Amino acid sequence: MNTLNDLRTTGQRGRITDVTGDDAVAVRLMEMGLTEDAEIELIGFAPLGDPIEFLVRGYRLSLRKAEASRVAIELI
Amino acid sequence: MTATSPSPTVAGKPEGPLTVAVIGNPNTGKSTLFTALTGIHSRIGNYPGVTVEKKIGTFHHDHREIHLVDLPGTYSLSPRSLDEMVSVDVLLGRQADVGRIDVVICIADAANLERNLYLVSQVLDLGLPTVLILNMWDVAQSRGVQIDADQLSQKLGIPVVPCEAHRHRQIDAVKQAILTTAGRQSINPPRVFPACFYEEGRQLQAQLAEWGEPATPFYVAERMLLDVGGQIETSFLRKFSAQLPATLTAARERLKSSGFRVPAAEAKARYAWVREVLSGVMFVPQQRSVTRSDQLDQWLTHKVWGLSAFVVIMFAVFQSISTAASPLMELCEVGQQAVGGWVGSLIPPGPFQSLVVDGVIGGVGGILVFLPQICFLFLFIALLEDCGYMARAAFLMDKLMTKVGLSGKSFVPLMSSFACAIPGIMATRTIENRRDRMVTILIAPLMSCSARFPVYWLMVAAFFPDITWGGGWISLRGILIFVMTFFGAVVAVPVAWLFKKTLFKGETPPFVMELPSYKWPSPRIVLSRVYDRGKAFVVRAGTLIFATSILIWAASYFPGDHTHLYQLQEQVEQARTSLAPELAERDRLQKLQSEQSGRPEQTESLKELEQQLAATEARLEPLNKLVAERNVIAEHLLETSFLGRFGKTIEPTVRPLGWDWRIGVGVLASFPAREVIVSTLGTIYSLGNEVVATDTGLQQALRDSRRSDGRLVYSIPVALSIMVFFALCAQCVSTLMVIRRETNSWFWPLFTFTYMTTLAYVGAFAAYQLGSWLM
Numbered sequence: 082m083n084t085l086n087d088l089r090t091t092g093q094r095g096r097i098t099d100v101t102g103d104d105a106v107a108v109r110l111m112e113m114g115l116t117e118d119a120e121i122e123l124i125g126f127a128p129l130g131d132p133i134e135f136l137v138r139g140y141r142l143s144l145r146k147a148e149a150s151r152v153a154i155e156l157i
Numbered sequence: 158m159t160a161t162s163p164s165p166t167v168a169g170k171p172e173g174p175l176t177v178a179v180i181g182n183p184n185t186g187k188s189t190l191f192t193a194l195t196g197i198h199s200r201i202g203n204y205p206g207v208t209v210e211k212k213i214g215t216f217h218h219d220h221r222e223i224h225l226v227d228l229p230g231t232y233s234l235s236p237r238s239l240d241e242m243v244s245v246d247v248l249l250g251r252q253a254d255v256g257r258i259d260v261v262i263c264i265a266d267a268a269n270l271e272r273n274l275y276l277v278s279q280v281l282d283l284g285l286p287t288v289l290i291l292n293m294w295d296v297a298q299s300r301g302v303q304i305d306a307d308q309l310s311q312k313l314g315i316p317v318v319p320c321e322a323h324r325h326r327q328i329d330a331v332k333q334a335i336l337t338t339a340g341r342q343s344i345n346p347p348r349v350f351p352a353c354f355y356e357e358g359r360q361l362q363a364q365l366a367e368w369g370e371p372a373t374p375f376y377v378a379e380r381m382l383l384d385v386g387g388q389i390e391t392s393f394l395r396k397f398s399a400q401l402p403a404t405l406t407a408a409r410e411r412l413k414s415s416g417f418r419v420p421a422a423e424a425k426a427r428y429a430w431v432r433e434v435l436s437g438v439m440f441v442p443q444q445r446s447v448t449r450s451d452q453l454d455q456w457l458t459h460k461v462w463g464l465s466a467f468v469v470i471m472f473a474v475f476q477s478i479s480t481a482a483s484p485l486m487e488l489c490e491v492g493q494q495a496v497g498g499w500v501g502s503l504i505p506p507g508p509f510q511s512l513v514v515d516g517v518i519g520g521v522g523g524i525l526v527f528l529p530q531i532c533f534l535f536l537f538i539a540l541l542e543d544c545g546y547m548a549r550a551a552f553l554m555d556k557l558m559t560k561v562g563l564s565g566k567s568f569v570p571l572m573s574s575f576a577c578a579i580p581g582i583m584a585t586r587t588i589e590n591r592r593d594r595m596v597t598i599l600i601a602p603l604m605s606c607s608a609r610f611p612v613y614w615l616m617v618a619a620f621f622p623d624i625t626w627g628g629g630w631i632s633l634r635g636i637l638i639f640v641m642t643f644f645g646a647v648v649a650v651p652v653a654w655l656f657k658k659t660l661f662k663g664e665t666p667p668f669v670m671e672l673p674s675y676k677w678p679s680p681r682i683v684l685s686r687v688y689d690r691g692k693a694f695v696v697r698a699g700t701l702i703f704a705t706s707i708l709i710w711a712a713s714y715f716p717g718d719h720t721h722l723y724q725l726q727e728q729v730e731q732a733r734t735s736l737a738p739e740l741a742e743r744d745r746l747q748k749l750q751s752e753q754s755g756r757p758e759q760t761e762s763l764k765e766l767e768q769q770l771a772a773t774e775a776r777l778e779p780l781n782k783l784v785a786e787r788n789v790i791a792e793h794l795l796e797t798s799f800l801g802r803f804g805k806t807i808e809p810t811v812r813p814l815g816w817d818w819r820i821g822v823g824v825l826a827s828f829p830a831r832e833v834i835v836s837t838l839g840t841i842y843s844l845g846n847e848v849v850a851t852d853t854g855l856q857q858a859l860r861d862s863r864r865s866d867g868r869l870v871y872s873i874p875v876a877l878s879i880m881v882f883f884a885l886c887a888q889c890v891s892t893l894m895v896i897r898r899e900t901n902s903w904f905w906p907l908f909t910f911t912y913m914t915t916l917a918y919v920g921a922f923a924a925y926q927l928g929s930w931l932m
Contacts, residue, residue: 100421103385103420103421104664105237105386105664105667106664106667107420107421108235108384108420108424109232109667109669110667110669111420111421111423111424111425112232112233112235112275112424113232113272113669113671114271114272114275114428116424116425116428117425119428125455125458127458127552127553127555127556128458128459128460128461128463128464128553129553129555129556129557130556131555131556131559132552132555132556132565132668132670134458134552134672136445138269138271138272139268139269139271139272139441139445140269140272140671141454141671141672141673141674142669142670142671142672143548143552143668143669143670143671143672144667144668144669145555145559145667145668147665148667148668148669
């Protein structure tokens with residue numbers, strides 16, 4: 082299963098299939114628009130490698146690797 | 158079926174004031190709209206029992222008075238803490254000090270409508286008359302995003318107003334929409350969820366009524382079902398701990414078997430609804446155009462250029478604070494002395510004069526002196542926030558801060574604390590996670606602020622030789638000051654870690670953060686934030702700081718009889734007037750001397766100068782004698798004052814730190830502000846209270862000071878012990894009062910004072926013992 086951490090190069094895109102878990106972090110991610118079928122694109126990494134910047138639902142979202150690993154995607 | 162029972166219409170009280178709540182995602186220009194509607198004057202307070210700021214502004218439109226309640230920016234209305242519960246309580250009219258809400262203004266970023274409508278759909282579930290504002294209309298247009306506002310309004314069943322708040326466009330349309338909506342009945346919330354969910358919600362409402370909880374709004378029942386472990390479930394569990402868990406579990410199980418899995422189903426259902434609402438209403442260009450903001454971001458978050466720009470920006474902020482704020486702070490001090498001198502000349506010497514000059518004017522001066530730093534720091538913080546860079550700063554620094562258990566959002570508040578902890582603590586409002594915010598507030602006073610510098614300088618200059626290496630570029634004193642400056646920050650690392658492991662235990666909060674588009678900061682917003690913060694400090698913290706200053710003044714003034722001191726002071730003044738020419742002559746000669754010293758070819762004229770100086774000094778002898786006598790009396794009065802007696806009582810406690818009672822008194826007297834220790838030591842060493850840290854007389858007096866048994870008081874270990882103590886202690890009443898304001902509780906300032914004083918004591922003890930052992 083691929084997660085957001087499998088997006089490696091700027092511009093690479095994926096379609097979200099699932100957000101694992103039912104805890105507050107998962108809910109937060111979904112509230113921010115990371116729900117099934119939403120498309121997401123990698124914009125880049127922070128200078129120290131973490132967090133990561135994505136484009137989703139027309140806005141820029143930054144996530145830590147730990148959170149990105151919770152979001153399952155299929156690459157497109 | 159409406160979600161809430163229809164609220165009484167406003168028609169019943171046609172001319173009464175309206176209460177309007179403003180809610181929206183962060184970075185939608187909510188504060189810009191708020192300021193555009195109400196002007197910069199607003200009442201700021203705290204909601205009882207929580208750390209949420211209450212901000213209410215008032216304006217008039219069409220002869221109607223409208224109270225605007227600013228709710229914290231949020232991505233969703235599903236409360237997970239007491240702080241987040243405030244918005245729900247206000248909207249449901251359950252916050253007694255706000256009252257019933259007549260209209261809700263929901264502000265959304267037109268350029269980012271899809272995600273913004275998530276919150277809108279939750280707000281609509283409340284059933285209140287609602288207006289949707291599509292702000293930053295111009296930005297959306299420039300990106301090719303087209304929205305049919307009329308059709309959107311029809312689909313949602315509420316007025317939709319496009320607006321450009323930062324340009325003050327369409328503000329009247331917003332005001333008009335508020336008035337029109339206020340006359341309407343409550344709305345029918347859209348059916349976002351499958352029918353089974355509404356059925357469960359009604360059953361839960363009925364169940365609660367059966368248990369003796371009638372009239373629970375549908376939204377509360379809805380959230381109780383949807384938010385597993387949320388604030389509403391938690392608060393109801395306290396009342397119905399026996400029955401509720403089983404009921405909720407059963408309801409959620411039933412929903413799951415109907416294909417509605419809590420909690421994931423909510424976001425899915427709402428975003429599906431959003432898609433449906435926007436289809437045919439919003440057109441987004443297929444190819445997202447690369448905006449100037451995107452291009453700028455490529456540089457500002459770049460591995461090399463991004464970090465360099467960050468360092469340059471932070472350095473520039475600091476440099477401008479020291480160049481811009483210090484003259485103003487000096488002006489404050491000079492002004493305080495001038496006013497004190499002038500008032501002093503109007504009132505005859507006595508307790509009253511001392512109260513006014515040393516207590517009142519000194520106290521006010523002690524508050525105002527912080528104002529330039531607070532204003533300047535907030536000017537920069539507001540600028541960085543409003544233009545969108547603050548989120549980037551957090552993005553860049555996050556990895557570093559996670560090492561301490563905090564997030565990137567703590568970086569700027571902590572860095573600001575290096576200038577002054579007060580604006581730093583006030584800036585923690587941007588940290589939405591409570592645990593992170595509390596830890597940041599608690600460790601912020603450990604950062605070395607500018608008030609510690611005079612203490613370090615006095616000790617370093619008095620006890621450490623001026624040794625330099627590398628052609629004068631590296632000096633021992635410079636290294637010591639540098640080490641002391643970062644000492645507190647180094648200690649803060651394990652302290653923060655410990656707090657995170659004990660007091661503020663919990664899972665690491667997610668760092669899910671929007672990186673908003675860059676924009677030009679709005680001068681109005683920036684200035685209003687500076688004004689708000691400055692006012693909040695002076696009004697809300699200032700009164701308590703002032704009270705403490707008066708208290709410390711009284712303790713150091715009473716119960717001694719000051720009559721003799723005042724007589725001597727008068728004689729000193731008289732002698733100064735009659736010996737004015739000699740005093741001027743001495744100043745001139747001393748200046749010449751310092752100019753010519755160090756030049757071997759001037760030896761002859763230097764000798765001559767010294768002779769002249771000695772002659773002048775001889776003529777000044779009567780004055781010098783009077784001054785010395787006055788200073789001895791002042792010292793004696795301080796020694797026998799309540800403060801002095803207390804200092805002597807606690808001497809056994811400070812002896813392990815290598816201190817005598819005099820240092821103890823200095824530390825006590827510096828409770829209102831650290832730098833006060835310099836002038837207190839000046840009085841104690843009979844030098845008068847007008848000394849500064851660079852005063853060589855004070856440095857000499859410290860070196861010569863002896864204990865009752867004749868041993869020298871000060872040594873290098875003692876100096877180290879004092880510096881370590883001041884690096885770690887919480888001797889700043891202003892900081893403590895700001896902590897009290899920001900946490901809305903007396904516990905945290907007391908806690909901060911206790912933990913920091915303990916840390917300072919242990920640190921000073923270790924420094925003294927280690928230093929003595931090494932020497």
